[in-house]
Amino acid sequence: MLLVCVSLLVDATQLLTKDSQTKINSVAAKSAKVKLVSSQQAKQYSSYKQKKAQIAIIIDDIGNKRADADAFSLPEKVTFSILPHAPFSTQFSSYSYHQGREVMLHMPMESLHGDALGDGALLASMYPEEVENNLLSALESVPHAIGVNNHMGSKLTQITLQMNAVMDVLYKHNLYFIDSRTTKFTKAHIIAQQHGVASAQRHVFLDHHANEAFLEKQFDQLIRKARRDGSVIGIAHPYKVSILFLQRKLAHLPDDIELITVSEYLSKGSRESIDSFEQPRLAKETMLPTTDIAPE
Template identity: 80%
Template sequence: MLKKITIVMLLMCVSLLVDAAQQLPKSGSEKSSIALTKSAKANLERAQQVKQYPSFKQKKAQIAIIIDDIGNKRADAAAFALPEKVTFSILPHTSFSTQFSTYSYHQGREVMLHMPMESLHGEALGDGALLASMYPNEVERALLLALESVPHAIGVNNHMGSKLTQITLQMNAVMDVLNNNKLYFIDSRTTKFTKAHQIAQQHGVATAQRHVFLDHYANEAFLEKQFEQLVRKARRNGAVIGIAHPYEISIAFLKKKLANLPDDVELITVSEFLSLGGEDISDSFEQPRLANRSIQTTTDIAPE
């Protein structure tokens, strides 16, 4: 009898050991399957998240280009060969102000008024300029007349202005007009003492400052140097504004460069720049000068 009980107990132990052995691989398999399922689910969620939210993708560095002084001469029309995202800033009361503004509009290009403002150096300003001797109502009237000569303008930047942009009274009058007409203002920064950008902000005017001046020496070596600086700042800061002129060499250079931008850089309009709402970048300055063909170092203040 004792022998039978012993045999039965042995059989039961063997049975338990077999069951345990069968359970071990099954438990490990289940854990592995669960781990794989969690990993696959996480990968799927990440893929869906990137697809749903494009901001997860790395943004390109962005550059906005303004061509100043458009409208003085018929030859300025060569600039229309530049990409349509290049913004034209057109001088008022010239032979081609209205014509070039209208053509830019039909081309789908953004138009700005390049408003002459008094400088410290006595340069000729042309018709309808804003002067430090003007009363605020005279400033407002002159600015509105200038805007009439450049239809379709959606913004303004200063032509010269190293004197006027330092004077609060007249710049307040300028910004009142811009605010009332929902126009933006780009400070060309022709002096390190400019108050224009700050006063525009105080009046609720959409505003920014020029970061790199591309062609105050009209030769390809200088253009190349400045364009590289523009791209470098865009990569560092996200978006920047550069200003150039309708010089033949500048147009040829920009046509080539803008058609072959690096993969991580894109051209945007000034309105697109303003819509980003980023911080403006102020750099060191250089004494104003007229464009010439000698190449020198620069600390990048706009010439007048």
């Protein structure tokens, strides 16, 4: 009788143990399945990231004054467009380069208002060879430029002959062009595309009224456009109020906004280096038309 009871007890214990082990194995299997599904999903969507809206900022008119150096306090992703043949053109170009900052040539072009342009400007009366020589001379004074945008130019950017000469130089030297859009009649961006020059247009002019309220309004517009279109270009100047404003704003961008360089903008945010412009050239950059025209 005792042996029978012991045997029944052993069988019950084994049954409980087997049942417990089955439950453990079942839980482990479910856990492994969850991990496997999670892993497969992670692999399936590993290339997906929530893309942020992007803003590229250009600071024009760098190089005339020593005080322009205050702009170097801005993030290195901010691109400097430096005037040619100015007192600090070459010095600020070299400093920007060693800082790891992108440099553009801010090329003076004739306006409709007869504004003073400084040395080496491009004029509507020039033959194409003169345009090319002046542009090459300007590039020598800003030796680290990887792109060009127009300073003034409401007249010249409407004239096909001279803009063809400009784009011939940029194509040969693999430089990009940003149309500052100082007139709604500009042909510069279209002609750049026709010549195979990587190009785009300015979307928002931030500080043609250099005060805090106007900067705030324009910066908000830049952010809205970025969220709507994906990426945008804004232009400002090395005014003290503008530098202080951008220092504050760029240090505390919304979580869905990121600052990029102009070359990153032209690469559609691919983070490729400027060498990506060589093969192939980005000749087909398309932009939505902008309505706000920068004053000269």
